[in-house]
Amino acid sequence: MIKCLIIDDEPLARSLVAEYLQRHPAIQVVQECGNGFEGLKAIQEHQPDLIFLDIQMPKINGFEMLELVEQPPGVIFTTAFDAYALKAFEANAVDYLLKPFSQERFDAAVHKWLDKRHANTADNTPANLGEVPAKQPEEQLRIVVRAANDIRIIPVKDVLYLEAYDDYVKVHTPEGLFLKKKTMRYYERTLDPNQFVRVHRSFIIPLTQLTRIEPSEKDCHVALLKSGVRVPLSRSGYSRLREVLGI
The missing domain is CATH 3.40.50.2300 (Response regulator)
Known part of the structure; x- marks a missing residue:
């Protein structure tokens, strides 16, 4: 049967x-x-x-x-x-x-x-x-994850930053870390590019969490977030961030 x-x-x-x-x-x-x-x-x-x-x-x-x-x-x-x-x-x-x-x-x-x-x-x-960009409005405004036996719906406004992790993406939130089987490219193409910027091969940050940009060694830069996390900026990511910020 x-x-x-x-x-x-x-x-x-x-x-x-x-x-x-x-x-x-x-x-x-x-x-x-x-x-x-x-x-x-x-x-x-x-x-x-x-x-x-x-x-x-x-x-x-x-x-x-x-x-x-x-x-x-x-x-x-x-x-x-x-x-x-x-x-x-x-x-x-x-x-x-x-x-x-x-x-x-x-x-x-x-x-x-x-x-x-x-x-x-x-x-x-x-x-x-994991590669196909979302075509439905709700997928652009939230991230649905499994946490043990529960399903959590995370509004993108609550995302502190996204981090690449093998075949997954780490979704950092005030309530903790969640894993999503997606790609960074998916979120780069799905999230509002005026609000979320891919600043490194492994990181996407929301502009609402950015407090300042600091120089680092060897002409590199880091982004300091409200949570205190320091996110490295690649050269292309630094240029992209400056462009979105208009500086």
Whole structure:
């Protein structure tokens, strides 16, 4: 038996997917979820083979939820918005169903996933999400992270600075340090460039936290933040910071 989840905040949309799945008796719906929090918990509990995932949902959106899944199942996105198709496929989605979709279009997506499953070619890892810039306003205003078994939503206004850490980014906040599986390039392209400046290969700082720029040895400079942290500035980062500051 193939286990699947339906994750969508619209009850009618969930009902439609469940109805269409009646043509596929080998696929069992183990749970329906109304938001990303419920979806993440259900994925951990049931370890499904496939999920039907909406993008625009309350609390956290579908992309943000998917980023928090360590071993993601196959994903077929179901959404009323076509603007996110490219990002969906870059997230290794099996297919992207634009609402309203027909039984035939739904069946084609399911058969596509079944073919990949039988051929052992399905790759569910959202490897590219760390590079794809956010297209939804909420992703530009917040960072969603996992902290133990909890999900934390960090407003970008609360970020003290960002620091590269292998395949992750350290998000420094007044409440502590959180890890996010993203890239520095992602945040450089997503955050407001007039408020957040990449001052070093390993650091992005918000201008609201900058108190002053100090010279260092060998014609180098450091940025002193309100928290007392001293962030090194590369030559290009120093020039970029001066340009944004207008000095």
